[in-house]
Amino acid sequence: MSSNTQKPVLILGGSGVVGSLAARTLRRLHPTLPIVIGGRDLARAEAVARELGHAEATRVDLERADLGQPASRAYGAIAMFVKDDSLRSLRYAQSQGAAYLGISTGLFEVAPEVAYFIHQPGRSAVLLDSSWLAGAATLATLHFAREFQSLETIEIAAVLDEQDLGGPAALADVTRQAAATQSTLLLEQGRWRWVDVASSSRTVRGVDGSEVQVQPYALLDPASLAAATDAKSIRFDLRVGMSAARRRGEPFSTEFIIELEGTRKDGTRGRVRHEVSHPAGQAPVTAMGVAVGLERLLGLVGGAPAAPGLYLPETLIEPEHLVRRLQDIGTRFHRA
Numbered sequence: 001m002s003s004n005t006q007k008p009v010l011i012l013g014g015s016g017v018v019g020s021l022a023a024r025t026l027r028r029l030h031p032t033l034p035i036v037i038g039g040r041d042l043a044r045a046e047a048v049a050r051e052l053g054h055a056e057a058t059r060v061d062l063e064r065a066d067l068g069q070p071a072s073r074a075y076g077a078i079a080m081f082v083k084d085d086s087l088r089s090l091r092y093a094q095s096q097g098a099a100y101l102g103i104s105t106g107l108f109e110v111a112p113e114v115a116y117f118i119h120q121p122g123r124s125a126v127l128l129d130s131s132w133l134a135g136a137a138t139l140a141t142l143h144f145a146r147e148f149q150s151l152e153t154i155e156i157a158a159v160l161d162e163q164d165l166g167g168p169a170a171l172a173d174v175t176r177q178a179a180a181t182q183s184t185l186l187l188e189q190g191r192w193r194w195v196d197v198a199s200s201s202r203t204v205r206g207v208d209g210s211e212v213q214v215q216p217y218a219l220l221d222p223a224s225l226a227a228a229t230d231a232k233s234i235r236f237d238l239r240v241g242m243s244a245a246r247r248r249g250e251p252f253s254t255e256f257i258i259e260l261e262g263t264r265k266d267g268t269r270g271r272v273r274h275e276v277s278h279p280a281g282q283a284p285v286t287a288m289g290v291a292v293g294l295e296r297l298l299g300l301v302g303g304a305p306a307a308p309g310l311y312l313p314e315t316l317i318e319p320e321h322l323v324r325r326l327q328d329i330g331t332r333f334h335r336a
Contacts, residue, residue: 009079012082018287020048022079025288027052029295029300034055076298077101077298079293084102090113091116102129125309127297129289134289144258149263153234154235155204157238157256159206161246163246178240187226207277210244210247219236243255257276274336288329297316
């Protein structure tokens with residue numbers, strides 16, 4: 001085991017809805033990994049740490065360069081479940097040589113993180129994990145894409161139930177990104193285009209057969225998939241509204257639909273549709289995505305700890321590994 005894996009993982013926002021679930025997921029996968037729950041409310045962080053076992057709590061101050069941490073403290077990785085507008089958390093990780101994972105940065109906000117990395121490229125492994133549900137959509141798409149020799153079109157449509165926005169930090173992310181992105185970036189016939197969100201909506205068939213109107217949403221998934229597949233047209237769309245499960249009178253679910261079109265390995269043309277859903281909503285899927293990102297960064301699975309570098313989920317994590325992890329927690333994969 002690398003020395004990095006013996007240092008604790010700091011989960012900033014680890015007492016929130018998704019952050020605490022990610023901590024529990026990581027603990028289940030790696031029972032001896034030391035974890036520190038960081039937040040502004042120390043009592044809440046301590047409650048999560050007690051539940052986890054082999055964990056501590058710390059009060060985090062994002063107004064300070066050292067995040068309010070003791071000088072003697074050393075972390076192996078830092079996971080951010082809140083939007084850090086100052087990026088002091090990234091700078092702190094770089095100062096320690098700790099791996100860094102963030103999930104709250106929109107497509108239009110990545111430039112500062114990229115610039116900070118470029119200026120200190122040898123300090124930290126930085127995972128830009130701000131794709132849909134922390135890599136779940138991109139990696140599932142790449143998993144399904146392996147039946148194709150070449151892809152022409154990738155279309156992903158996700159439904160986020162309005163009752164499933166998570167805690168205040170998650171709600172702030174959705175609100176901020178929706179307000180800031182009247183236009184977003186799509187790949188159309190090999191060209192990147194900024195399109196007006198409102199006028200570029202489309203209607204898809206939901207997982208229950210109903211018609212659902214979705215709009216382009218500014219996440220990293222299209223850029224990741226373009227680089228990984230050479231598909232000519234790629235879009236990611238979102239609807240915030242009633243999920244299929246809630247239409248049936250059940251608690252909210254999360255769901256996304258992946259449609260792929262291209263040339264199969266046997267030379268025939270084809271279009272396939274895969275439906276991915278979880279009956280407990282987006283939180284368990286996001287939590288697993290983060291846990292898988294952290295275990296890979298630390299070298300707990302899949303090889304040695306990630307070397308300093310700038311990463312997207314698909315450049316670190318085998319798609320099949322995340323799909324198996326998601327299946328283990330009840331995520332449903334259905335080829336329609």
